[in-house]
Amino acid sequence: MNYLIIGNSSAAIGAVEGIRQVDSTNPITIISDEPHHTYGRPLISYWLEGKLSDEKMFYRPQNFYEKNNCKLLLGTKVTAIDIEAQVVQLQDTSFIEYDKLLIATGSRPLMPPVPGLEQVKNKFSFMTYDDAKAIKAILKPDSKVLIIGAGLIGLKAAEGITKTTSDITVVDLADRILPSILDSEAAQIIQKHMEQKDIRFILNNRVDSFSSDTATLSSGETLDFDLVIVAVGVRPNVELAKEAGLAVNRGILLDESCKTSDANIYAAGDCTESMDITTGEQKILALLPNAYMQGEVAGICMAGGQKTYTHAIPMNAIGFFGLHMITAGTYDGEAVVTHSNESFKKLVFKDNVLKGYMMIGDVKRAGIYTSLIKEQVSVSKLDLELLHSKPQMMLFDKARRLEKLGGVHNEN
């Protein structure tokens, strides 16, 4: 048996660890177009901020590949997959055979078609270690930075550079920051907090055109900048899969064992679609935990084990300047909102189950809510008052608690 993995991030690492749970011997080959030992992709903002040294960037210890009997081909691009021959072709036109293949190609930043953007010299995306390194190389204390996009990536980028420069402007088309995960009330809290740290937001607006150091907004305002960070979204890297003839929608389509339409090919991570159980829709859930767990399921199944990945939901934990927020699920339903001190919490119920929540500030024990969403626990069985007040195990009945916490089986 010969395993091949395209990609070297969370999904790929999950797959290695999944394979090794079942098969401790057969060789694994990992091909990545990035030149780095596996690193935590979301760590780049912390690195940029100076919170993390280079050696702490690594997602797994230095001896990881060796310990797991992995052959590593870094800086190497796969150009094609031949599903009949069970080989992949590399950029140097050589071939590598596989018995089981994992596609974990991830996603890439979207570049909006704004006139003049192509000519901007100091423009960056914020997806990779190299992106962060490039930004750091050029960033100076008096740099004027323009960030296009007030999503997670854009705002983390803003936080990452705020120690170096204080002239940061974030522009977004939407009426609020983090529009995909927060409602306007929650967004306001974060925005206010970030504004206190001198981040400037221009919302309901867009850049109509760029010159080399100026952006003109649709409102007519012009902004000078020394560098632009573009963070308007990502696009899954599905081309290889598509060209090989695998079933692909927006992302690669998988069954519950993370297998593609070809029996020997699996996929995981940002390049795939998952079933969001809060909506019942197939969608790309570009989240690190999601990537890892898909990768692990794929790995186990590639090695002949059995495991399924079913309880996917959108979820995010993130903090800006010490203000933490955790969100999960979807917000279509009946909301229960509580404010206390500097905290905000919104629980959304539909069809008698918790569908989603947002917590800002006090996020203690949020995972209990997450598990309610994932397990689709009927709230009629729970103590609602306790449920609304804070996440706690007490909201379950005794039998359920025993099962969850103790493995204590009552004699009766």
Place this chain on the structure above:
Amino acid sequence: MLKREGEIRIPSGCAISGFINRSGKRVNGGEIVKSISYMHDRSNGLGGGFAGYGIYPEYKDLYAFHVFYENSQSREETERFLEKHFDIVNLSRIPTRKHKNITHEPLIWRYFLNPLPTKLAASQLDEKEYIVQSVININIKIDGAYVFSSGKNMGVFKAVGFPEDVGEFYRLDEYAGYAWTAHGRYPTNTPGWWGGAHPFALLDYTIVHNGEISSYDANRRFVEMFGYKCTLLTDTEVITYIIDLLNRKHELSLEDVCKVIAAPFWSKIDTLPEKEKAKYIHLRNMFASLLITGPFSIILGFEGGLMALNDRLKLRSMVAAEKGDTVYIASEECAIRAICPEVDRIWYPKGGEPIIVTLNKGGDK
């Protein structure tokens, strides 16, 4: 003022010796005197005594009472009592010889007698019980009188002194018996009282004992519920009563008597087959207060036999030997070798396991 037996309980160490000829051959009393003399150091001159069985063949159907009198009033009073209740066939002083080490001797008398049938019938007691009650009566009620032997065809001879001196004093070389026991005493604080010397006797039961039982008061208070009165406060006395109660009154075999006084441990009983287990549980439960603890080695003499027993932990020395028809038991091997240098077999009986030797069928009675 030092107190004597009966006023205080006196612990003592001792020597014991005994032998029996199974075929009933009568052996000169000098033998047992010689045997016990070899354990001189186990006595301290404050008490010695002997019991001989088969020594009165001419009076073998009569009870032989040996009595100490402190004065002639007590003798007169006792004899009035005896005459009232018994048919006295013979009475005399017990022959003794002067001995330099034996002093302060009381008046020592012997009576061969039988209960007066009318008195016996009127008492509604069986004969033995009649004897026992009479002996207790004399010992408690008549000041200065003490019956120290009361069986048939047997007799106890005891005094304050070393046992070998006591043997000479009583001229034991002039008696012959099929079984003899002897006792040398090592009391720790007594001026010595003749009645307190051993053996202790009741009917034909005699006990010589080496040890100090720790269960004494538990045993005493129990047997006293059944009409006994422990006047001497000695181990030997209470052990004799226990044996009398179990063997004579409850008709337990001597083997079973041993299972009461040196009962098997519960841990042992638990492993026995059902039938035996039920029996031993019954015995231990019923006679719980007759378990004897603490060190003892005893030789029980009775009509037609000897029984030797050690406490269940064997805290006192006791050795047994066999030569032909004769079985020897003594505190120390030297006491046996002294009178039987070449034995067929010699062994150390285990704690709680009795040696019971009885006359062969047809042996002299």
Place this chain on the structure above:
Amino acid sequence: MKKVYVNEDWCLGCHLCEYYCSFANSGESNMIKAFNKGKKTTPRIVVEEGSAINFAVQCRHCDDPLCVKGCISGALSIQNGIILVDDTKCVGCYTCVLSCPYGCIVTDHEKVIKKCDLCASNSGTPACVQGCPNAAIVFEERS
């Protein structure tokens, strides 16, 4: 593997486990120092109090731990069955807080995150177990 379990029938809600936990992880040689001058130090065990029921909750050291799988930095790992956090790698994103179905990743301002390590870094029986006055918290093997 031996783990810490709480039997809610015997939990008195006295909160001593929290204090013993904080103390054990304080690095101080005595408890008074650990809480000196009102210093509040967050325990890695949480007592939930109800009207008649109380119980303490701490890391279950799951066999299939969502916190470890979701960790963006590789700070969380399983070593000999114990889920440990490497403070130097943790960036405080709280994805583990989001993931843990028992609410057992503790956050405070002293460290990025804290969690029960079964007192592996201390010694022997976990401090909460030792300190429980009613044996409601036990350290044992359960199937």
Place this chain on the structure above:
Amino acid sequence: MIDFLYPDYEIIRNEKRCITCKVCARQCANEVHAYDEELDCMVADEKNCVNCQRCVSLCPTRALKIVKTNNVFKENANWPQVLITEAYRQAATGGVLLSSMGNPQPYPVYWDKILINASQVTNPSIDPLREPMETQTFLGKKPQTVKFDKEGNLLSESYPHLKLEVPFMFSAMSYGSISKNAHESLARAATELGTFYNTGEGGLHEDFYKYGEHTIVQVASGRFGVHKKYLEAGAAIEIKMGQGAKPGIGGHLPGIKVGEDVSKTRMIPQGTDAISPAPHHDIYSIEDLRQLIFSLKEATHYEKPVIVKIAAVHNVAAIASGIARSGADIISIDGYRGGTGAAPTRIRDNVGIPIELALAAVDARLRDEGIRNEVSIVVGGSIRSASDAVKAIALGADAIYLGTAALLALGCHLCRSCHGAKCNWGIATQRPDLVKRLNPEIGYERLVNLIHAWDHEVKEMMGGMGINSIEALRGNRLMLRGIGLSEKELEILGIAHAGE
């Protein structure tokens, strides 16, 4: 209104040590401790403090101690402060004073005036670590005959008896007066130890029928929880005629302790006071007792020994003799220091006699009458240690009932506030939040430990005396000597004075 009542104790809190963990406040059912947010420290109001030591025990930094207040009334040798205070209390309420646990007054404790013998030189002591040492005990009427058939099979009668692997049993403490967890601890410990616990007069909780082989079921004047299944459940039946703490009166369980479970077990309505009549209204004389004994035997097919429990009162020897002749298998005598969950103070402190004297008198009397084998004697109230037990057995007891000592093993600190129903140790209470403080898993183990320890000490003392089975200690009064006792006391105890 002034009530003239002042706290008996002061709580001394070492502020340097207090870490404000609030465990004292959380654990005090009497609400003595509280946290003051404004002051950010713990405060105390000792008015309701009963000195149960719960807070002291749980304080993780040993910041607490409770001391007797040194606030004193004007000294008066005739009117001690406690009597004055009691008068105030009664003047306020018009009620009978209630107390709990055993008589605490400074009457002589005869156990402390009796010394035990040991072997020296003339006979050897026995090492219990090397030699077998037996404390197994049978309770019940002894067989009177021993006969075998020709095959050696036992023909004799036998009587129902209890076999104890240790000479201790747990004495009657009702479910209601103490908690279910306390009962479970006792039941499990008795089972593990091979001995018996006693339901007391409150019936048997349905969860504990499984411990029946190690249970003595009690029938008291209130007949609470008594039914056929109950009688059949136990290994023996005890008729409670009296209790050492309150001879002459019946039991009283305050309604506050009668919750759902207690009500069901006792077969009485929830929340009502459970009051046992002073006498059994079907026993006005000794012949009536005989009838009840045989009714109970009849009901249980003569398979179970019947115990009659009496309080030690002045003519206890004659009463015991009567009971021994009434068909009882075991007589249990409860001394005036025996415990209670609630008793009128004046009765607890002034009625009855010491168990030492009662036991000595009863044992001697039964022997004098030659009927000691008809019954076993079990004594309680209060045996405080293995040495007390050795003395009791040497005086003539067959076995020992332990009540207070067992509660101590469970954590009782003898604060003597059981009647308040707020026992902070989860023993003498029915409040669920307090009851759970006694984890039977711990409780039973501590009971087992205590009895094992005492049993071992008994064996050690026996070994010292050269005795290797408890039968040989029983009634062995020669092993005892009195010290500082009068001729009369020595005579009653049947022992000599030390030095004799």
